Amino acid sequence: MNQNLPIGIDIQCDGIRALQLMSNHQGLNVRASAHLPLKDPLTGSGEDLEALTPLVRALAGLRTFKGRRIVVSLPHEYLYVFPVTIEITGHTPFETVLAQACGKHLSFPLEQAVIDYFCVEKTDAESGRKLRVTVVAAHREQVHKVIHTFKQARLSVEIIDYGLCGLIRLHNHIHTLTEAPVVLVHMDMASTLLAVATKTTIVAHRQLDWGMGRLEQRIAEMLQLDTEGDQGRTMLKNYGVDYDGLQNTDGPPEKGALQPHGDDIAAMRVVSQILAPNMEELVQELFQVIGYARSVSHQIQFQELWLYGRANEIKNMGPFLKKHLGFPAHQMDPFKKLGLGHGDLFEGGDANAYIHALGLTLRGLT
Numbered sequence: 001m002n003q004n005l006p007i008g009i010d011i012q013c014d015g016i017r018a019l020q021l022m023s024n025h026q027g028l029n030v031r032a033s034a035h036l037p038l039k040d041p042l043t044g045s046g047e048d049l050e051a052l053t054p055l056v057r058a059l060a061g062l063r064t065f066k067g068r069r070i071v072v073s074l075p076h077e078y079l080y081v082f083p084v085t086i087e088i089t090g091h092t093p094f095e096t097v098l099a100q101a102c103g104k105h106l107s108f109p110l111e112q113a114v115i116d117y118f119c120v121e122k123t124d125a126e127s128g129r130k131l132r133v134t135v136v137a138a139h140r141e142q143v144h145k146v147i148h149t150f151k152q153a154r155l156s157v158e159i160i161d162y163g164l165c166g167l168i169r170l171h172n173h174i175h176t177l178t179e180a181p182v183v184l185v186h187m188d189m190a191s192t193l194l195a196v197a198t199k200t201t202i203v204a205h206r207q208l209d210w211g212m213g214r215l216e217q218r219i220a221e222m223l224q225l226d227t228e229g230d231q232g233r234t235m236l237k238n239y240g241v242d243y244d245g246l247q248n249t250d251g252p253p254e255k256g257a258l259q260p261h262g263d264d265i266a267a268m269r270v271v272s273q274i275l276a277p278n279m280e281e282l283v284q285e286l287f288q289v290i291g292y293a294r295s296v297s298h299q300i301q302f303q304e305l306w307l308y309g310r311a312n313e314i315k316n317m318g319p320f321l322k323k324h325l326g327f328p329a330h331q332m333d334p335f336k337k338l339g340l341g342h343g344d345l346f347e348g349g350d351a352n353a354y355i356h357a358l359g360l361t362l363r364g365l366t
Contacts, residue, residue, distance in 0.1 A: 008360025019357035032064035044077035060153035166359025187311040189213040204293040212310035240315025305329040
């Protein structure tokens with residue numbers, strides 16, 4: 001008998017991606033997916049959230065999805081995510097102390113905020129009174145608008161989740177996290193999420209304001225290609241990053257690294273040179289996240305890095321990051337790993353755009 005998991009709805013500034021899995025004795029399968037683009041991107045101000053209404057109504061009318069239970073994530077532009085260190089004294093409740101510590105991190109009054117937390121660590125082993133808490137907050141009015149929009153379409157919001165939590169849930173479902181920290185990278189078209197996590201805590205995280213779209217655009221502009229086409233993406237998939245550096249390493253070629261011949265060599269070198277500034281920036285951002293993780297967790301040793309989303313499409317990205325960071329880096333296709341397939345299940349076969357939605361719908365298994 002099939003069990004339908006909640007519909008995972010990933011709201012981005014350019015539209016909605018929805019995914020639903022079903023579970024049976026054979027494992028997991030994709031029941032349905034949908035991409036509903038916005039004509040004009042959301043700005044992050046909250047005033048334009050009404051633009052989601054026709055998309056949500058269209059989604060609710062799709063017969064491919066079953067049930068009304070949904071798990072939703074908001075665009076990161078609408079969220080405030082930050083760590084705070086608090087000390088519990090006397091009889092003051094934990095929630096009260098936490099709320100008081102959050103005010104200075106918000107651009108609006110504290111009483112207008114919805115505050116949640118997804119990671120609590122003791123920083124004082126002796127007393128256990130000092131805690132480091134990772135907080136996610138949003139404007140109450142904006143959250144209510146989103147919930148009301150889905151309620152009007154007769155969809156039941158079980159929870160508003162944070163995209164990073166969904167990514168970690170997905171990774172844990174595939175690999176099972178331990179106390180050994182791993183670095184997770186998720187790249188979509190407009191942003192890139194970096195995180196260090198273990199089975200019990202999110203040690204560090206960072207959100208970059210650029211993603212695959214910037215890389216495609218840079219290639220198209222530098223080579224005078226059609227910026228509206230997919231030539232930039234094709235070159236990322238075929239030629240990848242840092243050809244010269246990978247060819248000059250000692251020992252056998254890295255698994256997944258290109259072994260070019262003929263005219264491809266020149267094209268690879270050109271694309272690598274074009275992408276060099278962006279790749280250097282990504283490496284520096286990773287060093288900052290890793291450095292911060294080491295500062296809050298002494299003598300932390302990193303085991304692996306895993307690349308999700310659009311980063312999985314960039315040829316040689318894994319070997320490139322391994323060379324610069326000094327530990328294994330893997331490009332991960334979770335749909336293939338879980339045996340969920342691609343084919344006609346996703347618009348244009350674009351499964352890498354549904355990673356957050358996949359992590360959301362998996363909440364139905366917990």
